[in-house]
Amino acid sequence: MQPGQSVLVIGAAGGVGSLTVQIAKAEGAKVTAVSSASKEDLVRSLGADDVIDYTREDFTGGARRWDVIIDTAGRRPLSRLRRALTPKGTLVIVGGDGGGRWTGGFFRGMLRAPMVSLFVGQRLRGLATKIKRQDLLALVELVEAGTVTPVIDRTYPLIEVPDAIRYLEEGHSRGKVVITV
Numbered sequence: 001m002q003p004g005q006s007v008l009v010i011g012a013a014g015g016v017g018s019l020t021v022q023i024a025k026a027e028g029a030k031v032t033a034v035s036s037a038s039k040e041d042l043v044r045s046l047g048a049d050d051v052i053d054y055t056r057e058d059f060t061g062g063a064r065r066w067d068v069i070i071d072t073a074g075r076r077p078l079s080r081l082r083r084a085l086t087p088k089g090t091l092v093i094v095g096g097d098g099g100g101r102w103t104g105g106f107f108r109g110m111l112r113a114p115m116v117s118l119f120v121g122q123r124l125r126g127l128a129t130k131i132k133r134q135d136l137l138a139l140v141e142l143v144e145a146g147t148v149t150p151v152i153d154r155t156y157p158l159i160e161v162p163d164a165i166r167y168l169e170e171g172h173s174r175g176k177v178v179i180t181v
Protein backbone atom coordinates (compact mmCIF):
# COMPACT_ATOMS: atom_id res chain seq x y z
CA MET A 1 0.00 0.00 0.00
CA GLN A 2 1.12 3.54 -0.78
CA PRO A 3 0.28 6.59 1.35
CA GLY A 4 -2.84 8.29 0.03
CA GLN A 5 -4.20 5.22 -1.72
CA SER A 6 -7.81 4.32 -1.17
CA VAL A 7 -8.24 0.92 0.47
CA LEU A 8 -11.44 -1.08 0.93
CA VAL A 9 -11.37 -3.70 3.68
CA ILE A 10 -14.22 -6.21 3.41
CA GLY A 11 -14.89 -7.92 6.75
CA ALA A 12 -13.25 -5.00 8.56
CA ALA A 13 -14.53 -5.92 12.03
CA GLY A 14 -13.24 -9.50 11.92
CA GLY A 15 -10.00 -11.01 13.14
CA VAL A 16 -8.04 -10.27 9.97
CA GLY A 17 -9.97 -7.15 8.98
CA SER A 18 -9.56 -5.35 12.32
CA LEU A 19 -5.78 -5.60 11.99
CA THR A 20 -5.85 -4.77 8.28
CA VAL A 21 -7.72 -1.50 8.86
CA GLN A 22 -5.17 -0.38 11.43
CA ILE A 23 -2.13 -1.40 9.39
CA ALA A 24 -3.51 0.31 6.28
CA LYS A 25 -4.05 3.51 8.30
CA ALA A 26 -0.49 3.24 9.65
CA GLU A 27 0.69 3.08 6.01
CA GLY A 28 -1.14 6.34 5.28
CA ALA A 29 -4.04 4.88 3.30
CA LYS A 30 -7.56 6.26 3.21
CA VAL A 31 -9.59 3.33 4.50
CA THR A 32 -13.16 2.36 3.77
CA ALA A 33 -14.39 -0.43 6.02
CA VAL A 34 -17.15 -2.85 5.04
CA SER A 35 -19.02 -4.26 8.02
CA SER A 36 -22.52 -4.67 9.36
CA ALA A 37 -24.06 -1.57 10.96
CA SER A 38 -23.69 -2.88 14.52
CA LYS A 39 -19.90 -2.79 14.10
CA GLU A 40 -19.60 0.71 12.67
CA ASP A 41 -18.38 2.15 16.00
CA LEU A 42 -15.72 -0.52 16.26
CA VAL A 43 -14.29 -0.02 12.78
CA ARG A 44 -14.33 3.76 13.16
CA SER A 45 -12.45 3.39 16.45
CA LEU A 46 -9.81 1.43 14.52
CA GLY A 47 -9.32 4.41 12.23
CA ALA A 48 -11.62 3.72 9.26
CA ASP A 49 -12.38 6.98 7.42
CA ASP A 50 -15.55 5.65 5.96
CA VAL A 51 -17.86 2.71 6.68
CA ILE A 52 -20.15 0.81 4.33
CA ASP A 53 -22.90 -1.36 5.80
CA TYR A 54 -22.98 -4.26 3.35
CA THR A 55 -26.52 -5.21 4.40
CA ARG A 56 -27.79 -1.90 3.00
CA GLU A 57 -25.38 -0.90 0.26
CA ASP A 58 -23.89 -2.80 -2.63
CA PHE A 59 -20.44 -1.30 -3.01
CA THR A 60 -19.67 -3.38 -6.11
CA GLY A 61 -21.99 -1.38 -8.38
CA GLY A 62 -19.12 0.54 -9.96
CA ALA A 63 -20.12 3.97 -8.58
CA ARG A 64 -17.05 4.04 -6.32
CA ARG A 65 -13.65 2.51 -6.94
CA TRP A 66 -10.70 1.74 -4.69
CA ASP A 67 -6.96 1.33 -5.40
CA VAL A 68 -6.70 -1.70 -3.13
CA ILE A 69 -9.42 -4.13 -2.02
CA ILE A 70 -8.69 -6.65 0.72
CA ASP A 71 -11.44 -9.24 0.88
CA THR A 72 -11.59 -11.28 4.08
CA ALA A 73 -15.28 -12.14 3.79
CA GLY A 74 -15.61 -13.80 0.37
CA ARG A 75 -19.15 -14.30 -0.95
CA ARG A 76 -18.73 -11.87 -3.86
CA PRO A 77 -17.80 -12.91 -7.39
CA LEU A 78 -14.51 -11.77 -8.83
CA SER A 79 -16.31 -9.82 -11.57
CA ARG A 80 -18.13 -7.65 -9.01
CA LEU A 81 -15.01 -7.03 -6.95
CA ARG A 82 -13.19 -5.98 -10.12
CA ARG A 83 -15.93 -3.43 -10.77
CA ALA A 84 -15.08 -1.73 -7.45
CA LEU A 85 -11.37 -1.65 -8.28
CA THR A 86 -9.55 1.14 -10.15
CA PRO A 87 -8.22 0.10 -13.59
CA LYS A 88 -4.73 -0.53 -12.15
CA GLY A 89 -5.93 -1.53 -8.69
CA THR A 90 -4.99 -4.53 -6.57
CA LEU A 91 -7.37 -7.12 -5.15
CA VAL A 92 -6.18 -9.41 -2.36
CA ILE A 93 -8.45 -12.35 -1.58
CA VAL A 94 -7.73 -13.42 1.98
CA GLY A 95 -10.57 -15.80 2.66
CA GLY A 96 -14.15 -16.42 3.47
CA ASP A 97 -14.93 -18.29 0.29
CA GLY A 98 -16.49 -21.26 1.98
CA GLY A 99 -18.67 -22.85 -0.56
CA GLY A 100 -17.10 -23.57 -3.98
CA ARG A 101 -18.58 -26.89 -5.16
CA TRP A 102 -15.34 -28.80 -5.68
CA THR A 103 -12.66 -26.67 -4.10
CA GLY A 104 -14.39 -24.88 -1.22
CA GLY A 105 -13.69 -21.53 -2.86
CA PHE A 106 -9.96 -22.13 -3.22
CA PHE A 107 -10.36 -21.84 -6.98
CA ARG A 108 -11.44 -18.20 -6.92
CA GLY A 109 -8.51 -16.86 -4.91
CA MET A 110 -5.66 -19.14 -5.75
CA LEU A 111 -6.32 -20.09 -9.38
CA ARG A 112 -8.91 -17.91 -11.05
CA ALA A 113 -7.83 -14.51 -9.71
CA PRO A 114 -4.16 -14.79 -10.79
CA MET A 115 -5.26 -16.25 -14.14
CA VAL A 116 -7.67 -13.38 -14.89
CA SER A 117 -4.97 -10.99 -13.70
CA LEU A 118 -2.79 -12.00 -16.66
CA PHE A 119 -5.30 -10.49 -19.08
CA VAL A 120 -6.41 -7.31 -17.29
CA GLY A 121 -4.70 -4.18 -15.94
CA GLN A 122 -5.72 -5.00 -12.38
CA ARG A 123 -3.63 -7.14 -10.05
CA LEU A 124 -5.70 -9.96 -8.56
CA ARG A 125 -4.20 -12.30 -5.98
CA GLY A 126 -5.12 -14.86 -3.36
CA LEU A 127 -3.19 -14.62 -0.11
CA ALA A 128 -1.51 -17.60 1.50
CA THR A 129 -0.08 -16.49 4.83
CA LYS A 130 3.59 -17.12 5.38
CA ILE A 131 4.63 -16.40 8.94
CA LYS A 132 7.95 -14.57 8.89
CA ARG A 133 9.93 -13.40 11.90
CA GLN A 134 10.62 -10.07 10.21
CA ASP A 135 6.89 -9.40 9.68
CA LEU A 136 6.03 -10.39 13.25
CA LEU A 137 8.71 -8.01 14.56
CA ALA A 138 7.27 -5.20 12.42
CA LEU A 139 3.84 -5.98 13.87
CA VAL A 140 5.21 -5.99 17.42
CA GLU A 141 6.69 -2.55 16.77
CA LEU A 142 3.31 -1.24 15.64
CA VAL A 143 1.61 -2.72 18.71
CA GLU A 144 4.25 -1.38 21.11
CA ALA A 145 3.95 2.07 19.54
CA GLY A 146 0.18 1.92 20.09
CA THR A 147 -0.43 2.26 16.33
CA VAL A 148 -2.10 -1.14 16.19
CA THR A 149 -4.20 -2.59 19.00
CA PRO A 150 -5.45 -6.14 18.57
CA VAL A 151 -9.18 -6.36 19.20
CA ILE A 152 -10.11 -9.34 21.36
CA ASP A 153 -13.67 -10.54 21.04
CA ARG A 154 -13.76 -13.67 23.23
CA THR A 155 -11.29 -15.78 25.16
CA TYR A 156 -11.70 -19.56 25.52
CA PRO A 157 -9.66 -22.04 27.58
CA LEU A 158 -8.01 -24.81 25.55
CA ILE A 159 -10.64 -27.36 26.53
CA GLU A 160 -13.34 -25.21 24.91
CA VAL A 161 -11.71 -25.02 21.49
CA PRO A 162 -14.72 -26.72 19.82
CA ASP A 163 -16.96 -23.90 21.13
CA ALA A 164 -14.47 -21.32 19.87
CA ILE A 165 -14.44 -22.92 16.41
CA ARG A 166 -18.25 -23.04 16.35
CA TYR A 167 -18.35 -19.35 17.22
CA LEU A 168 -15.82 -18.51 14.51
CA GLU A 169 -17.76 -20.53 11.97
CA GLU A 170 -20.72 -18.20 12.46
CA GLY A 171 -18.49 -15.65 10.69
CA HIS A 172 -19.42 -12.53 12.66
CA SER A 173 -16.73 -12.09 15.28
CA ARG A 174 -15.49 -8.71 16.51
CA GLY A 175 -11.75 -8.99 16.21
CA LYS A 176 -9.83 -12.01 17.42
CA VAL A 177 -10.89 -15.09 19.35
CA VAL A 178 -8.14 -16.12 21.76
CA ILE A 179 -7.37 -19.58 23.17
CA THR A 180 -5.64 -19.62 26.55
CA VAL A 181 -3.62 -22.52 27.94
Ligand SMILES: NC(=O)c1ccc[n+]([C@@H]2O[C@H](COP(=O)([O-])OP(=O)(O)OC[C@H]3O[C@@H](n4cnc5c(N)ncnc54)[C@H](OP(=O)(O)O)[C@@H]3O)[C@@H](O)[C@H]2O)c1
Pocket residue numbers: 010011012013014015016017034035036037039054072073075093094095096097127128129130168170171172173174175
Ligand atom coordinates in the same frame (compact mmCIF):
# COMPACT_ATOMS: atom_id res chain seq x y z
N1 LIG B 1 -5.35 -16.59 3.20
C1 LIG B 1 -4.83 -16.70 4.40
O1 LIG B 1 -3.63 -16.95 4.57
C2 LIG B 1 -5.74 -16.52 5.59
C3 LIG B 1 -5.21 -16.19 6.86
C4 LIG B 1 -6.08 -15.99 7.90
C5 LIG B 1 -7.47 -16.12 7.70
N2 LIG B 1 -7.94 -16.48 6.48
C6 LIG B 1 -9.39 -16.58 6.20
O2 LIG B 1 -9.89 -15.25 6.16
C7 LIG B 1 -11.27 -15.24 6.50
C8 LIG B 1 -11.51 -14.19 7.57
O3 LIG B 1 -10.89 -14.59 8.78
P1 LIG B 1 -11.22 -13.82 10.13
O4 LIG B 1 -10.45 -14.50 11.20
O5 LIG B 1 -11.05 -12.35 9.94
O6 LIG B 1 -12.79 -14.16 10.27
P2 LIG B 1 -13.84 -13.47 11.22
O7 LIG B 1 -13.15 -12.93 12.42
O8 LIG B 1 -14.96 -14.42 11.38
O9 LIG B 1 -14.33 -12.19 10.39
C9 LIG B 1 -15.13 -12.31 9.27
C10 LIG B 1 -15.83 -10.97 9.07
O10 LIG B 1 -16.58 -11.05 7.85
C11 LIG B 1 -17.70 -10.20 7.97
N3 LIG B 1 -18.75 -10.66 7.07
C12 LIG B 1 -19.56 -11.75 7.20
N4 LIG B 1 -20.37 -11.82 6.14
C13 LIG B 1 -20.07 -10.76 5.32
C14 LIG B 1 -20.57 -10.30 4.08
N5 LIG B 1 -21.53 -10.93 3.42
N6 LIG B 1 -20.01 -9.19 3.55
C15 LIG B 1 -19.02 -8.53 4.18
N7 LIG B 1 -18.51 -8.91 5.37
C16 LIG B 1 -19.05 -10.02 5.92
C17 LIG B 1 -18.10 -10.28 9.43
O11 LIG B 1 -18.52 -8.99 9.79
P3 LIG B 1 -20.03 -8.69 10.24
O12 LIG B 1 -20.23 -9.41 11.53
O13 LIG B 1 -20.05 -7.23 10.33
O14 LIG B 1 -20.93 -9.29 9.20
C18 LIG B 1 -16.80 -10.63 10.16
O15 LIG B 1 -16.34 -9.53 10.92
C19 LIG B 1 -11.60 -16.67 6.96
O16 LIG B 1 -12.20 -17.34 5.86
C20 LIG B 1 -10.23 -17.28 7.25
O17 LIG B 1 -10.24 -18.68 7.04
C21 LIG B 1 -7.10 -16.65 5.42
